[in-house]
Amino acid sequence: MGDAAQHYDLVVLGAGSGRVVLGPDLAHLRAAVVDHGPYGGTCLNRGCIPSKMFLHVARAAAGVPDLARLGVDARVERVRWDDIRDRVFGRIDPNAAAGPAEVRSAGVDAYVGTARFVAPGRLVIEEGYGVTEVTAERVVLATGARPVVPDVVANSGVPFVTSDDVMRLPALPERLLVIGGGVIGVEMATLFCGMGVRVTVVDSVEALVPTLGADIARRFTDMARTRWALHLGAEVTAVEQGRDGIHLRLDDGTALTGDALLVATGRRPNSDGFGLETIGVDIDPDSGRVLVDDFGRTSADGVWALGDVCTERQLKHLANDQARTLRHNLLTPDDLKPFRTKAIPSAIFSQPELAQVGYLLEEAQKEGHDAVAYTQRLSDTAYGWALEDTTSVCTVVAERSTGVVLGAQLMAPNASSLIQPLTDACARGLPAREIATTQMWIHPAATELIENALLGVADAAEGDSSHGDL
Numbered sequence: 001m002g003d004a005a006q007h008y009d010l011v012v013l014g015a016g017s018g019r020v021v022l023g024p025d026l027a028h029l030r031a032a033v034v035d036h037g038p039y040g041g042t043c044l045n046r047g048c049i050p051s052k053m054f055l056h057v058a059r060a061a062a063g064v065p066d067l068a069r070l071g072v073d074a075r076v077e078r079v080r081w082d083d084i085r086d087r088v089f090g091r092i093d094p095n096a097a098a099g100p101a102e103v104r105s106a107g108v109d110a111y112v113g114t115a116r117f118v119a120p121g122r123l124v125i126e127e128g129y130g131v132t133e134v135t136a137e138r139v140v141l142a143t144g145a146r147p148v149v150p151d152v153v154a155n156s157g158v159p160f161v162t163s164d165d166v167m168r169l170p171a172l173p174e175r176l177l178v179i180g181g182g183v184i185g186v187e188m189a190t191l192f193c194g195m196g197v198r199v200t201v202v203d204s205v206e207a208l209v210p211t212l213g214a215d216i217a218r219r220f221t222d223m224a225r226t227r228w229a230l231h232l233g234a235e236v237t238a239v240e241q242g243r244d245g246i247h248l249r250l251d252d253g254t255a256l257t258g259d260a261l262l263v264a265t266g267r268r269p270n271s272d273g274f275g276l277e278t279i280g281v282d283i284d285p286d287s288g289r290v291l292v293d294d295f296g297r298t299s300a301d302g303v304w305a306l307g308d309v310c311t312e313r314q315l316k317h318l319a320n321d322q323a324r325t326l327r328h329n330l331l332t333p334d335d336l337k338p339f340r341t342k343a344i345p346s347a348i349f350s351q352p353e354l355a356q357v358g359y360l361l362e363e364a365q366k367e368g369h370d371a372v373a374y375t376q377r378l379s380d381t382a383y384g385w386a387l388e389d390t391t392s393v394c395t396v397v398a399e400r401s402t403g404v405v406l407g408a409q410l411m412a413p414n415a416s417s418l419i420q421p422l423t424d425a426c427a428r429g430l431p432a433r434e435i436a437t438t439q440m441w442i443h444p445a446a447t448e449l450i451e452n453a454l455l456g457v458a459d460a461a462e463g464d465s466s467h468g469d470l
Contacts, residue, residue: 006109008032010330011123011136013115013274015099016041017307017316018142020323022108025331032109032134034125039099039110042144042308043316045092046164051187053088054167055349058194062351079195081172089168117275121302138302140326141281141290142319143274145267145308153179153263156239158246160261163188173197173259177248179236180264181208183348186224188262190350193227200229200256202236202248209348212409213360215375215395220354220411223391231256269309279303287312294338296326304329315346343427347416352392355419358407358426361397370400374456378412381452383444394453396422396432403431403461405454412449421450433458 008030012018015035022031038045067074103110113127123139125132147162161169163184176192178185181203193199201208201224207217208224224230231250238249239261248256269288276283282291282299290310292298298305306326307319322339329336345357364371378384378392392412398405405425410418425435436454441447 005122005133005135006032008109008134008136010138010140011115011134012140012142014041014140014142014144014307014309015039015103015110016043016142016144017319017323018140019103020320021140021142021306021327021330022103022106023324023327026327027107032111032136033103034111034113034115034123036114037099037112038093038096039103039112040096045096046167048316050088050092050167051191052349053091054084054191055187055194057084058191059351061196062194076196079172081169081195084195085168115274117279120279120300123275136302138304138330141271141274141276141298141303141305141309142307142323143270143309145269145314147263148266148268149263150179150236150265152236153239153261156241158239158241158261160239160246160263162263163267166262167191169260175245175258176200176260176262177246177256177258178202178262178264179248180262180266181205181230181232182264182266185262185264186348186350188264189224189228194351198229199227200231200258202231202234202250202256204233204235206233208232209354212354212356212411213362213395216354216393216409216411219391219393220350229256267308267314271309276300292339295329295336296322296339313344313346315344318344343423345419345423347419349416352411352413353415355410355415356408357419357423358405359397360407360409361395364397364399364406369406371397371406372400372457372460373397374453374460376449376453376456378446378449381444381448383446383448386444392449394418394449396453396457398432398457398461400461403433403458404429405432405435405457408453410449412446414446418446418450421447425454431458432461 010029010031012021012033015033043049061076064074064076100110100112111125113125115123115125118124122135153160166188175198178189178201181201189199189201207221209220210217234250234252236248237251240247245257245259246261271283271288271290279300284291290298290305292305292310296304296306304326306322308314325337325339343357348354361371361373373395375393375395378389395409397407408422432454436451441451
């Protein structure tokens with residue numbers, strides 16, 4: 001360690017969404033990014049991006065058997081896992097490897113290593129070749145989160161994978177056991193099932209995707225049962241390695257066997273190991289989240305946080321939005337903007353996709369809204385009828401007195417895109433009928449699902465029950 005510490009105006013810990021903070025309008029600051037790598041964070045390297053690349057292939061393969069019903073005879077001869085994996089990471093890995101050089105090309109110092117506070121405004125950075133001490137006027141924590149592994153698995157000695165490495169498996173297993181039926185569990189079950197793997201999902205919940213409301217949770221769970229072996233309302237009590245594979249025992253006595261085990265039981269913020277206790281950063285003891293105020297400030301002066309390390313909803317687009325807000329706040333400390341808390345959309349890239357924004361009906365009512373909801377089936381639109389769709393639905397929640405959209409939930413192909421006009425409505429407080437009638441909707445198209453759901457909830461809000469609630 002040198003005698004004189006390097007001094008920075010701003011140090012960002014985390015090279016995922018943290019890099020978004022360092023826009024051109026902060027170029028006048030001497031800044032640094034620290035990440036043990038690979039640069040790009042979870043989303044680029046082991047999350048959003050590679051999973052969607054794999055899911056694109058899985059959906060194509062999974063759709064082949066349905067072609068016979070449409071009059072096309074085809075079959076999947078073989079899934080070349082090595083080729084798929086290597087193509088995906090052949091694009092991802094060079095991008096990540098170039099991260100530090102890209103940061104430096106923008107005039108920002110890039111460290112590939114770990115950092116910890118040793119005093120307020122003073123950090124020690126450990127890289128492979130040595131240790132550097134730096135001081136900083138301001139520090140942004142953008143350190144993300146990591147998979148949680150239950151003790152029953154961690155203490156078993158049985159090999160397992162998480163979202164960090166499941167897409168880098170050396171070979172495609174014949175049977176995949178998945179502990180956890182949340183976003184990651186559902187997406188990975190969709191991915192591997194689409195590639196011909198026999199998937200078993202275990203979760204303590206009684207229905208998958210409960211955050212989308214009881215109706216869509218029931219519909220999706222019923223569909224999932226036709227594709228995966230589901231053991232819901234169950235806990236794993238033992239994990240063992242046998243000659244014929246990995247064995248799970250459930251609390252109801254059920255025994256399961258697979259060739260690979262995926263643990264998808266949630267993610268915990270990376271708030272430990274950075275010396276935050278040394279400088280007085282408050283951390284929620286249960287969740288591990290760094291506590292921030294409305295503007296992203298922690299309890300330690302000059303230390304800010306964004307993304308999964310401080311946010312209950314771990315979403316890349318939310319982290320990016322918070323990074324842009326922090327950039328503004330760092331530039332204009334006398335005109336602080338709060339983090340966005342309203343109309344935050346999310347999606348699960350399952351088959352079909354799931355998406356939601358704003359309130360469920362029961363949530364809206366619990367918050368004191370006089371709310372109503374209407375559910376529209378895609379099959380009752382021209383486009384849905386033409387495609388013989390039997391599963392897609394959209395539920396819209398609105399205020400009874402004004403018709404203002406309060407929330408929406410979707411289960412449909414491309415739900416992650418279809419949710420956008422409903423997100424706009426929630427964000428701007430627009431009445432359902434206004435959204436439906438002040439623009440023209442292409443016919444026939446999937447967006448008619450949204451149009452008719454809006455018209456249906458507008459009628460319900462106005463007391464017209466002629467549409468009914470499907």
